[in-house]
Amino acid sequence: MASKSPSGSAPAIEQVPSSFVEPPAGYVAWFIELKARIQTAQQRTVVAANQELVSLYWQIGRDILARQAHQGWGAKVIDRLAHDLHNAFPQMKGFSRANLMYMRAFADAWRDGQIVQQLVGQLPWGHNLVLLSKLKDQPTRLRYAQRAIEQGWSRNVLTMQIDGNALAREGQAVTNFGSALPPPQSDLARHALKDPYLFDFLEVGKEADERSIEQALVQHISRFLLELGAGFAFVGRQLHLEVGGEDFYVDLLFYHLKLHSYVVVELKAGAFKPEHAGQLGFYLSAVDAQFKSEHDGPTIGLLLCRTKNRVVAEYALRDSNRPIGVAEYQLVEALPADLRTSLPSVEQIERELGAVGEGGSDAPSWKS
Numbered sequence: 001m002a003s004k005s006p007s008g009s010a011p012a013i014e015q016v017p018s019s020f021v022e023p024p025a026g027y028v029a030w031f032i033e034l035k036a037r038i039q040t041a042q043q044r045t046v047v048a049a050n051q052e053l054v055s056l057y058w059q060i061g062r063d064i065l066a067r068q069a070h071q072g073w074g075a076k077v078i079d080r081l082a083h084d085l086h087n088a089f090p091q092m093k094g095f096s097r098a099n100l101m102y103m104r105a106f107a108d109a110w111r112d113g114q115i116v117q118q119l120v121g122q123l124p125w126g127h128n129l130v131l132l133s134k135l136k137d138q139p140t141r142l143r144y145a146q147r148a149i150e151q152g153w154s155r156n157v158l159t160m161q162i163d164g165n166a167l168a169r170e171g172q173a174v175t176n177f178g179s180a181l182p183p184p185q186s187d188l189a190r191h192a193l194k195d196p197y198l199f200d201f202l203e204v205g206k207e208a209d210e211r212s213i214e215q216a217l218v219q220h221i222s223r224f225l226l227e228l229g230a231g232f233a234f235v236g237r238q239l240h241l242e243v244g245g246e247d248f249y250v251d252l253l254f255y256h257l258k259l260h261s262y263v264v265v266e267l268k269a270g271a272f273k274p275e276h277a278g279q280l281g282f283y284l285s286a287v288d289a290q291f292k293s294e295h296d297g298p299t300i301g302l303l304l305c306r307t308k309n310r311v312v313a314e315y316a317l318r319d320s321n322r323p324i325g326v327a328e329y330q331l332v333e334a335l336p337a338d339l340r341t342s343l344p345s346v347e348q349i350e351r352e353l354g355a356v357g358e359g360g361s362d363a364p365s366w367k368s
Helices: 027-070 076-088 097-109 113-118 125-134 138-151 155-163 183-192 210-219 221-228 274-290 310-318 346-353
Strands: 232-243 246-256 261-271 300-307 324-330
Touching: 027 076, 027 097, 027 113, 027 125, 076 097, 097 125, 125 138, 125 155, 138 155, 210 221, 210 232, 210 246, 210 261, 221 232, 232 274, 246 274, 261 274, 274 300, 274 310, 274 324, 310 324
Parallel strands: 261 300, 300 324
Antiparallel strands: 232 246, 246 261
8 A cells, every 4th residue: 555655745655664765756656556457457366266166167067967968867976976076176165965966057047158158157156056046037147147247246235135126126116207307317217216115124113103214224324225226325314405594304315326416315104195296396496406516417306105006106296397206115025925936045055065155265255
């Protein structure tokens, strides 16, 4: 690392022996750039090593499938293979019978080697086990794999997103974005909102009022931001607005980095009512006037209600020129039973594999 010298001039290199002469002009800047290049190379090395490992596992699984299909090898050959590989590579983990079975399942799930090389090979083996154990169809696996790569999800975050059926909820809120925002921004804004939002991580009961829910969301802001999705930055709670000499307070204010817009979130403990949209529209006008700069897009409103009548919400937003979305929230998880897989959990898989995790020896660590 480099640090500022006491005089505030050019940064100096830490822990330099006193016998060293003053570095030549441009050395410090070059050294900082060199460090960045080395760190990037290290990261690429880790990614490349992970891709090699996942590719190897896929090839082993493919070979097992082929020999079982064309040469009549039975399941017992996997026991023999696990034994022989352990003897050949005693320092390596990952060649247990259970992991070999998952290599076979992995190759069976991804028949196209190009997908493995170009997409899922960028994810650690632990992430791939999550995709394999929790999702049954390939298109859904692909969507979650792409999102995990784009947003740098850790394995735990990937698990939470799948358990919460996050991608299926994206873009489902009732909005008027098509008429209130220009086309490029309207599509992006629509996909930025979900319905419903799952607040099962809050330690509040079903009868909690708006203020209790709001306070709990702020206390769990990291989980709340994760549920909102990529791009949201928290600005403040109960933000004061003065309009015409009167005081008003916005429940929660965010800024969306991709939309370049403020987002006002209003919470309602009951069902949606048309007058809620009018109140939120007023807040959007005030934020536009008092916070928005010339470089920001129109302020967007998100009204979160316990329940809503979709037709009533559509009518309430139809003639509004303020971009508003209406969505429900759930304080406890309420996913249909058919969304849950009968395959073993990731924790069970890890126990079988000898605790193969993000920091284990079978795969490089890869965290958000």
